Amino acid sequence: MMLKYVNTGIVFQEIPDEVTLAINISGCPCHCPGCHSHYLWEDIGLPLNTDAIDAFVNQYGRNITCIAFMGGDGDPKGVDMLAQYIHEEHPQYKVAWYSGRLRITSAVNKSDFDYIKIGPYIKHLGPLKQPTTNQRLYRQNDTGEFEDITSRFWRK
Amino acid sequence: MEIKNFTITKRDGTKDQFSLDKIMNAIVKAFESVSEPADLGIVSKILNHLDMHDDITVEEIQNQVEEALMREGYYNVAKSFILYRQLHSEDRDTLEKMMFLSEYTESVNAATGSKYDANANVEHKNIATLIGELPKSNFIRLNRRLLTDRIKKMYGKPLADEYIDKLTHHFIYKNDETSLANYCASITMYPWLINGTTEIGGNSTAPTNLKSFAGGFVNMVFMVSSMLSGACATPEFLMYMNYFIGKEYGLDYWKHPEQQADLSLKKRTIDKVITDYFEQIVYTLNQPTGARNYQAVFWNVAYYDKYYFQSIFGEFYFPDGSQPDWEGLSWLQKRFMKWFNKERTKTMLTFPVETMALLVDENGECKDKEWGDFTAEMYSEGHSFFTYMSDNADSLSSCCRLRNEITDNGFSYTLGAGGVSTGSKSVLTINLNRCIQYAVNHKIDYLEYLSGIIDLCHKVQLAYNENLKELQSRGMLPLFDAGYINIGRQYLTIGINGLVEAAEFMGLKITPNDDYLHFVQGILGLIEKYNKQYRTKDVMFNCEMIPAENVGVKHAKWDREDGYFVPRDCYNSYFYVVEDDSLTIIDKFKLHGAPYIEHLTGGSALHMNLEEHLSKEQYLQLLKVAAKEGCNYFTFNIPNTVCNECGHIDKRYLHECPHCHSTNVDYMTRIIGYLKRVSNFSQARQEEASRRYYAHAN
Numbered sequence: 057m058m059l060k061y062v063n064t065g066i067v068f069q070e071i072p073d074e075v076t077l078a079i080n081i082s083g084c085p086c087h088c089p090g091c092h093s094h095y096l097w098e099d100i101g102l103p104l105n106t107d108a109i110d111a112f113v114n115q116y117g118r119n120i121t122c123i124a125f126m127g128g129d130g131d132p133k134g135v136d137m138l139a140q141y142i143h144e145e146h147p148q149y150k151v152a153w154y155s156g157r158l159r160i161t162s163a164v165n166k167s168d169f170d171y172i173k174i175g176p177y178i179k180h181l182g183p184l185k186q187p188t189t190n191q192r193l194y195r196q197n198d199t200g201e202f203e204d205i206t207s208r209f210w211r212k
Numbered sequence: 213m214e215i216k217n218f219t220i221t222k223r224d225g226t227k228d229q230f231s232l233d234k235i236m237n238a239i240v241k242a243f244e245s246v247s248e249p250a251d252l253g254i255v256s257k258i259l260n261h262l263d264m265h266d267d268i269t270v271e272e273i274q275n276q277v278e279e280a281l282m283r284e285g286y287y288n289v290a291k292s293f294i295l296y297r298q299l300h301s302e303d304r305d306t307l308e309k310m311m312f313l314s315e316y317t318e319s320v321n322a323a324t325g326s327k328y329d330a331n332a333n334v335e336h337k338n339i340a341t342l343i344g345e346l347p348k349s350n351f352i353r354l355n356r357r358l359l360t361d362r363i364k365k366m367y368g369k370p371l372a373d374e375y376i377d378k379l380t381h382h383f384i385y386k387n388d389e390t391s392l393a394n395y396c397a398s399i400t401m402y403p404w405l406i407n408g409t410t411e412i413g414g415n416s417t418a419p420t421n422l423k424s425f426a427g428g429f430v431n432m433v434f435m436v437s438s439m440l441s442g443a444c445a446t447p448e449f450l451m452y453m454n455y456f457i458g459k460e461y462g463l464d465y466w467k468h469p470e471q472q473a474d475l476s477l478k479k480r481t482i483d484k485v486i487t488d489y490f491e492q493i494v495y496t497l498n499q500p501t502g503a504r505n506y507q508a509v510f511w512n513v514a515y516y517d518k519y520y521f522q523s524i525f526g527e528f529y530f531p532d533g534s535q536p537d538w539e540g541l542s543w544l545q546k547r548f549m550k551w552f553n554k555e556r557t558k559t560m561l562t563f564p565v566e567t568m569a570l571l572v573d574e575n576g577e578c579k580d581k582e583w584g585d586f587t588a589e590m591y592s593e594g595h596s597f598f599t600y601m602s603d604n605a606d607s608l609s610s611c612c613r614l615r616n617e618i619t620d621n622g623f624s625y626t627l628g629a630g631g632v633s634t635g636s637k638s639v640l641t642i643n644l645n646r647c648i649q650y651a652v653n654h655k656i657d658y659l660e661y662l663s664g665i666i667d668l669c670h671k672v673q674l675a676y677n678e679n680l681k682e683l684q685s686r687g688m689l690p691l692f693d694a695g696y697i698n699i700g701r702q703y704l705t706i707g708i709n710g711l712v713e714a715a716e717f718m719g720l721k722i723t724p725n726d727d728y729l730h731f732v733q734g735i736l737g738l739i740e741k742y743n744k745q746y747r748t749k750d751v752m753f754n755c756e757m758i759p760a761e762n763v764g765v766k767h768a769k770w771d772r773e774d775g776y777f778v779p780r781d782c783y784n785s786y787f788y789v790v791e792d793d794s795l796t797i798i799d800k801f802k803l804h805g806a807p808y809i810e811h812l813t814g815g816s817a818l819h820m821n822l823e824e825h826l827s828k829e830q831y832l833q834l835l836k837v838a839a840k841e842g843c844n845y846f847t848f849n850i851p852n853t854v855c856n857e858c859g860h861i862d863k864r865y866l867h868e869c870p871h872c873h874s875t876n877v878d879y880m881t882r883i884i885g886y887l888k889r890v891s892n893f894s895q896a897r898q899e900e901a902s903r904r905y906y907a908h909a910n
Binding site for chain 1: 796797798801822824826827828829830833834836837840841
């Protein structure tokens with residue numbers, strides 16, 4: 057299945073300290089009960105490929121610091137390929153992935169991502185903002201290790 | 213006179229069946245009042261002169277009766293009739309005022325109750341605000357008369373008539389017509405530093421120490437503000453304060469603020485002494501003011517990075533021959549911002565409106581990294597203030613809206629620093645939505661039609677300027693004479709309103725696109741062309757997108773009533789549609805970027821509405837975005853939550869009080885330049901605030 061995206065947005069809360077272009081990818085296979093983005097379950101939208109990435113880069117230039125793939129669990133290798141492409145062709149950006157899976161498949165090279173969020177949305181445990189959440193956001197640090205920064209969402 | 217069934221228009225605008233009896237009665241009464249006999253023959257002779265038509269107004273009928281009486285030679289009766297009419301019209305005036313009085317006292321808040329000049333800057337309505345409201349209609353009449361008389365003298369009666377016609381048909385709007393004073397000013401405090409307030413009618417001598425500075429400053433700002441109808445900016449406030457603190461505790465006081473400063477039992481530290489003065493000044497200036505209809509003074513201050521400071525005050529000398537000390541000022545600016553931000557969680561403090569002036573390099577990086585970082589830090593801590601960015605210290609915005617070109621960075625021993633003095637003498641606003649729709653509907657090229665309107669505005673402004681000069685020549689404007697305001701550095705401002713709405717009427721998409729940009733540049737470029745054409749060595753014009761706190765509401769209402777296309781109840785004060793949630797933050801910066809604001813010489817502040825506070829790193833990136841897009845003037849606006857039950861103030865946008873968990877909460881937001889409780893805005897403006905799109909942070 058080809059990756060497709062429905063819309064994009066400039067977001068601030070998803071990835072701490074970054075100004076992020078979030079790309080909402082459709083065809084999500086996770087189907088979490090209580091999902092906030094039901095419309096992303098369908099296989100709809102425009103093709104998400106390197107041309108689409110170039111168009112975003114052209115549009116936003118240096119105004120953004122990070123590109124985030126929201127979903128794409130139907131084709132994890134496709135997401136990885138795009139992450140790799142961004143790091144090679146547009147090294148000024150960080151790359152993030154919001155996955156609904158419990159773990160990242162071994163077919164994916166995690167080091168292609170600067171941020172990875174994992175975990176399905178489980179209603180009674182709540183979203184990232186709740187300290188009870190099952191979801192985790194990791195940041196790759198200078199030594200290439202992934203550091204759990206979920207607690208950044210709990211400040212205040 | 214032919215008697216048939218037709219209607220007349222009564223004074224309140226309603227229609228009524230025409231009644232011959234009523235007219236006959238009035239005529240008979242007029243005769244009786246001077247004991248002249250009036251038989252049916254005489255009355256019908258007079259009636260014969262009357263020329264009635266459908267929808268004739270009561271005033272017109274009475275005019276005709278007057279003339280008819282005179283034509284028939286009943287001069288005594290005519291005189292009595294005229295006097296009778298005058299008496300009634302005076303009665304009606306009083307009656308109207310009484311009606312207003314009762315309506316005002318029953319209205320929800322002061323801004324909604326205000327008939328002529330709704331302003332949110334009044335917290336409560338009471339007898340003091342009522343006293344301010346009552347004479348407003350008289351001021352409007354007086355101002356129009358003063359202006360049209362002058363226009364007649366300078367350009368002839370047709371232009372004066374044209375002005376009134378365009379004004380009453382809402383093609384243009386005269387701002388602040390309810391006040392006699394010139395509009396707003398960024399003042400130099402140097403004359404006060406040298407002479408105290410005696411020259412402007414006060415009784416205090418020049419400040420000599422920190423205590424007399426703090427007390428005198430407050431009095432001076434009150435005095436200056438009472439002679440202005442709008443804002444008063446004191447861009448030198450902290451610089452002078454730093455000078456006096458230095459005199460008291462040594463120039464390096466900021467290196468040891470924890471040192472004990474007084475011998476009282478309280479053993480106050482230097483820091484405590486300083487913040488106590490902050491408290492005294494800020495709280496006093498936020499008080500409702502008697503001379504300003506119970507509004508607080510619209511006080512503005514400025515902060516500078518090192519480069520701005522050097523360019524504006526590099527040549528400045530204090531009376532003791534010393535120069536301003538950057539290191540001390542830098543510390544004091546930060547201290548004030550931190551203190552003010554914290555104080556705002558205790559009390560709702562509207563003033564001062566603060567503007568940070570930052571110089572950026574060609575890559576959009578702040579030249580003074582320390583101050584760029586600090587700006588982002590303060591935003592991330594929830595402080596609400598404006599930022600003015602420029603790649604050249606040739607312009608500055610020290611007021612909540614007004615931007616000025618600095619032509620004179622010099623220093624004079626009588627006037628102080630040249631760069632801080634600016635302001636707007638008067639604002640005359642063009643209702644672009646109506647003008648453009650009118651032109652298009654009448655198959656006129658809209659730019660050609662606008663040219664006529666813009667030209668008219670410039671002439672009217674020049675007439676205003678002559679009136680102001682006359683007031684000055686009679687000694688009525690001591691702020692100018694004493695040098696607080698430099699009349700030559702004051703602008704005559706052409707305001708614009710309804711730009712986005714006009715573009716929507718033209719079928720344009722309000723996004724960063726070439727067609728919309730072309731439309732914006734066409735209009736603003738035209739205004740700038742006239743601004744330059746009318747500029748002389750004595751007068752300067754600028755163009756400003758006015759904040760339209762109440763004008764935007766009025767224009768929308770009037771235009772809708774007259775059948776124009778009106779897409780919202782309050783015209784925008786931005787280049788984008790405020791409730792459009794498809795625009796990203798970056799789009800909004802683009803729409804207030806260099807290509808759009810290029811000709812907007814008087815400035816327009818982008819109010820970037822966010823639902824949640826961002827991190828320091830994110831604000832730093834947005835400062836870069838602003839610099840890169842050339843958006844030179846902006847603020848971030850996150851509604852603060854005020855609990856109506858327990859009074860707790862939270863910097864976040866919440867639906868429930870985190871302290872007492874009440875859901876009876878109100879919000880403080882920056883709808884115009886000022887941070888105020890949403891419930892203090894006029895009804896129409898409150899609706900705008902609730903519709904306003906706060907960019908979702910997730």
